[in-house]
Amino acid sequence: xxxxxxxxxxxxxxxxxxxxxxxxxxxxxxxxxxxxxxxxxxxxxxxxxxxxxxxxxxxxxxxxxxxxxxxxxxxxxxxxxxxxxxxxxxxxxxxxxxxxxxxxxxxxxxxxxxxxxxxxxxxxxxxxxxxxxxxxxxxxxxxxxxxxxxxxxxxxxxxxxxxxxxxxxxxxxxxxxxxxxxxxxxxxxxxxxxxxxxxxxxxxxxxxxxxxxxxxxxxxxxxxxxxxxxxxxxxxxxxxxxxxxxxxxxxxxxxxxxxxxxxxxxxxxxxxxxxxxxxxxxxxxxxxxxxxxxxxxxxxxxxxxxxxxxxxxxxxxxxxxxxxxxxxxxxxxxxxxxxxxxxxxxxxxxxxxxxxxxxxxxxxxxxxxxxxxxxxxxxxxxxxxxxxxxxxxxxxxxxxxxxxxxxxxxxxxxxxxx
Numbered sequence: 001x002x003x004x005x006x007x008x009x010x011x012x013x014x015x016x017x018x019x020x021x022x023x024x025x026x027x028x029x030x031x032x033x034x035x036x037x038x039x040x041x042x043x044x045x046x047x048x049x050x051x052x053x054x055x056x057x058x059x060x061x062x063x064x065x066x067x068x069x070x071x072x073x074x075x076x077x078x079x080x081x082x083x084x085x086x087x088x089x090x091x092x093x094x095x096x097x098x099x100x101x102x103x104x105x106x107x108x109x110x111x112x113x114x115x116x117x118x119x120x121x122x123x124x125x126x127x128x129x130x131x132x133x134x135x136x137x138x139x140x141x142x143x144x145x146x147x148x149x150x151x152x153x154x155x156x157x158x159x160x161x162x163x164x165x166x167x168x169x170x171x172x173x174x175x176x177x178x179x180x181x182x183x184x185x186x187x188x189x190x191x192x193x194x195x196x197x198x199x200x201x202x203x204x205x206x207x208x209x210x211x212x213x214x215x216x217x218x219x220x221x222x223x224x225x226x227x228x229x230x231x232x233x234x235x236x237x238x239x240x241x242x243x244x245x246x247x248x249x250x251x252x253x254x255x256x257x258x259x260x261x262x263x264x265x266x267x268x269x270x271x272x273x274x275x276x277x278x279x280x281x282x283x284x285x286x287x288x289x290x291x292x293x294x295x296x297x298x299x300x301x302x303x304x305x306x307x308x309x310x311x312x313x314x315x316x317x318x319x320x321x322x323x324x325x326x327x328x329x330x331x332x333x334x335x336x337x338x339x340x341x342x343x344x345x346x347x348x349x350x351x352x353x354x355x356x357x358x359x360x361x362x363x364x365x366x367x368x369x370x371x372x373x374x375x376x377x378x379x380x381x382x383x384x385x386x387x388x389x390x391x392x393x394x395x396x397x398x399x400x401x402x403x404x405x406x407x408x409x410x411x412x413x414x415x416x417x418x
Contacts, residue, residue, distance in 0.1 A: 012199045013131045013207065017140045019189055020124045023083065024147025025154070026175075026182050027120045028250075030094035030113065031059070032155035033175045034106075035251050036272070037168050039258045040265060044168065047103040049255075053384025056251045057377045058107040059114035064373035066118025071366025074123050079130070080190050083123040084183060090116030091179025098169035118373075121349075122365040129353045129361045131193055133210030135295055137353065138304070142287030142346035149279035149342060152250060160269030232364060234413030235352055236371035241406040242348075243372025244379035245315070245341050245399050249275070252383060252395075253334070260392055261327050275335040282339025286311065287346040300354055301414055304347040308410070311344040312403035322396035344403060351414070 034041070038052060074082045093112035100106040124144050132140045159171040193199055193207050254272050257263040263271065286307045293303035314336060321333035349365070356364050383395050 012196060012203055013136075013140075013193070016127065016131050016190065017143050019186065020127055020144040021147035021150070022182060023087065023186065024120060024124060024144055025151040026087075026178050027090070027117055028148040028151030029155050029158075029175050029178065030090060030151075031117060032152050032250060033094070033159045033171050034097065034110065035254050036156050036159040036268060037163055037171055038251075038255045039268075040163060040168050041100075041106070045100065045102050045106065049387045050384045051103040052255075053380050055103055055107045055110050056247075057380045059110040060247065060373045060376040060380065062111040062114030063118045064370050064377065066115045067122070067366040067370040067373060070119045071122050071363035074119065074126055074366075075360070075363055078192065079123045079127045080187075080192070083119055083190075084187055086116050086119035086123070087179050087183050087186060091176045091183075093176075094179070095173050095176030097172035097176075118366075118369075121369055122361075122363075125349055125353050125365045126361045127190075131207065133207060134300060134354060135210070135291060138287035138289075138291040138294070138347065138350045139284060140287070141350045141353065142283035142285075142342070145346050145349060146280050146283040146342060149276050149283065149338075152276040153273040153280070156254070156272040157269045160265050164266065164269075230413055230416065231355055232367060234410050235348075235355075235364070235368040238348065238406040238410045239368045239372035240375035241402045241409075242341075242344065242375075243369075244375045245337075245402065246345070247376040248379060248383065248395070248399060249334070249338060249341075251380065256392055261330070271331070275331055275338050278335035278339040279342035281342075282311075283342035283346040285339075286343030287350065290347050290350070301351060304351040304354075305407075305411055305414065307347045308344050308351075309407050311340040311347075312407040314340040315403040316400040318400035319397040322393050340403075 034055070042048065042052065070082070070086075090113055093109060093116055096112065097106065097109045100109055125141070128137060128141050128144055155175075159175065162170045162174055191197065193204055196204075253275070254263075254268050257268060257272055258265075290303040290307045293306065294300050298306075317333050318337055321330045321337065324330050324333070352365055352368060353361050386395055
């Protein structure tokens with residue numbers, strides 16, 4: 001065995017993170033297909049912004065419903081089995097979009113997709129908590145989280161090309177099929193570190209020792225106890241306020257470029273992925289920097305919150321992006337916003353995973369993500385109404401204030417809890 005091969009084999013946890021990245025990429029690829037085709041579907045199926053907000057909100061409603069039970073299932077049955085079943089379910093739901101005949105049937109398909117995809121984030125965060133020591137976790141959490149961004153990057157050129165050359169249903173069929181190929185890889189290569197076939201004894205011992213040395217802020221609790229814990233409520237509120245930014249750009253950015261900046265479907269395929277590329281810098285960069293601070297002796301919560309605070313102060317630039325006349329300047333500012341959002345999310349997920357016992361990570365992540373879904377539902381419904389009356393200016397302006405508010409709230413709650 002070569003030295004490089006031996007080095008990689010002794011770090012099986014990196015391969016696990018890479019696999020989680022691919023799962024997250026396929027997850028968001030299936031989700032983003034609708035956003036790329038939004039303008040086309042409005043014309044083909046005959047509906048407007050308000051009905052589109054109903055369609056996207058049906059996805060988030062299912063997301064919220066799934067979070068009520070997916071965390072408990074993940075904690076009980078394990079990451080491998082639950083995520084495998086969810087992967088098959090959401091891939092079938094994604095392909096079913098191709099049969100939609102109106103916004104109602106599209107909303108039903110979207111609901112099924114959201115129900116399956118609700119498992120991805122809690123399962124991924126739990127897997128990272130089981131495999132990755134805290135000193136490496138910020139970067140690894142960012143890599144996993146940025147799988148979603150990679151899906152958003154490849155969706156515009158892939159889905160638009162399929163729609164232009166073969167018709168819009170193929171944008172859903174091909175992206176859905178990707179999940180079945182991934183299922184084979186997932187079932188073959190993923191396992192808990194205690195049962196993994198190819199992990200070395202040295203790496204398993206290292207993971208055990210590093211995880212045992214960290215005391216969580218909140219020890220193992222029941223779901224109902226977690227619901228009453230101020231720390232859980234703080235994370236719930238923070239995600240309620242800030243997850244709507246991710247949902248807004250995922251669901252509405254192609255529509256904004258098409259209707260406010262005059263882009264065609266082909267132009268969306270060429271350009272709409274560029275702002276999401278910045279997220280692939282913000283997430284890993286923010287995660288790696290917070291890990292660096294931890295290795296330099298900072299307390300984990302201080303390092304994560306510092307990077308979240310830096311991201312929060314950049315978000316008011318949203319009010320500038322929507323007002324500049326030059327399209328390329330607007331796209332550049334939106335790229336900064338998405339990088340900041342990715343940095344925020346990577347450090348927030350890491351902070352959540354380090355705040356409770358590993359047995360409760362899936363449950364806490366699901367409960368806090370429920371807050372994000374509820375915030376997304378409300379913001380999407382409001383967006384649909386506001387756009388028909390006032391346009392995108394008040395929407396962008398409102399988004400710019402959410403992260404600063406969430407950061408102040410979360411800083412206060414975490415400080416009191418510890």
